[in-house]
Amino acid sequence: MxxxxxxxxxxxxxxxxxxxxxxxxxxxxxxxxxxxxxxxxxxxxxxxxxxxxxxxxxxxxxxxxxLRTSLAISLERYTASVALAELMLRFAPANPHPESFDLLQGALSILETSPSEAVEVVALRMLWRMVSELGFAPALDRCVRDGTPIGAEGELLFSAAEGGAVCTRCASAVGVTRLGPGDRSALDALVDPVRELPELDTRHGRAHRRLLERYIRYHLADGAELPALQFWTRAETARA
Ligand SMILES: [Zn+2]
CATH class of the missing domain: 2.40.50.140 (Nucleic acid-binding proteins)
Structure with a gap:
């Protein structure tokens, strides 16, 4: 500034x-x-x-x-990169944290070179990885409130505010997003860096961006404004 x-x-x-x-x-x-x-x-x-x-x-x-010029000439790559940088600049711990720095630098390089049809899922993967690297990984295999193991099949009850999956008993006490088997498996794959990236159509890509934004907003930002993340979430994806 x-x-x-x-x-x-x-x-x-x-x-x-x-x-x-x-x-x-x-x-x-x-x-x-x-x-x-x-x-x-x-x-x-x-x-x-x-x-x-x-x-x-x-x-x-x-x-x-x-100078990452290839990010600057593509709105999709640029908005995703700025959202990542915003996450890092806002939530990295006060002490040096080389893990998140290396992740940011590596992620920007990947966003520079990813094929355009993969930019959205790559961005989702990198933002989830940054969330996890900063210590806020979502719990997906047990209830985040009482530790009840969550079965591997069927839909997933996900609470952005609580920080992950909730069991049916806890679901009545908190607001949940119901993820059908396809969205659930896509989320599992996005969060797990060794899994193959999922393919998401426009509608599902947008739903996953909104879910991630809600998670960050409630769970990390405590309601504070994150303009770059919000812009990325709402931007239309250009697809061939
Ligand atoms: Zn529970």
Whole structure:
């Protein structure tokens, strides 16, 4: 974001120092040493003066290593990538967390190169993986309220607010989404990184995006606004 006349404040996901905010002084001046390198979703090596007692640090250098131009020219790839980055920047732990950093970087690279018909399921898989990496994996094989094992067959009663599957006894106490066998198996596959990605038609893809958004909103964000995630959820998917 812009800061005063000539500076920018940037939010950075770093591997060694976690997620932080830094001021890039003079970044908006025509001859700034940052040039045009401070672009959303780009990779680089940063030099930062850390202020131990302040929230805002100072960006000394940003050496751009990868400008993800193929994300910027496709609305679908871009909205999914920004939603992923938003999740990371909002919910990564305060301490350095290389696992989520590596996941974000890897996911952006996959989104750059996935065939266009796979972008939606890849994005769903990567967002669920990020949710899990940040410590909020949904429980799918036992009731999230009382631990009752959930049978592997049939429909799944899923509560976004509770954080996963609920048994029939608990279902009456909480709002549930009923997932038929097809949607249930697609969700299992999206959440499990070693499973093959499911195929989703437009209607089911949209339902899965909404389910994921609800899960994040209730379970991680506690109702707070997540504009990038909401935009991705509502965007029409362009399919051949
Ligand atoms: Zn239960």
């Amino acid at each position: 812009r800061y005063r006349e000539t500076s920018k404040i940037v939010r950075l996901a770093t591997r060694d120092a976690g997620v932080l905010s830094a001021i890039a002084k003079g970044a908006l001046r025509p001859k700034s040493r940052f040039g045009a390198s401070l672009q959303p979703l780009s990779d680089g090596v940063v030099e930062i003066y850390l202020s131990p007692h302040r929230e805002l640090h100072t960006l000394a250098e940003f050496e751009l290593t990868h």
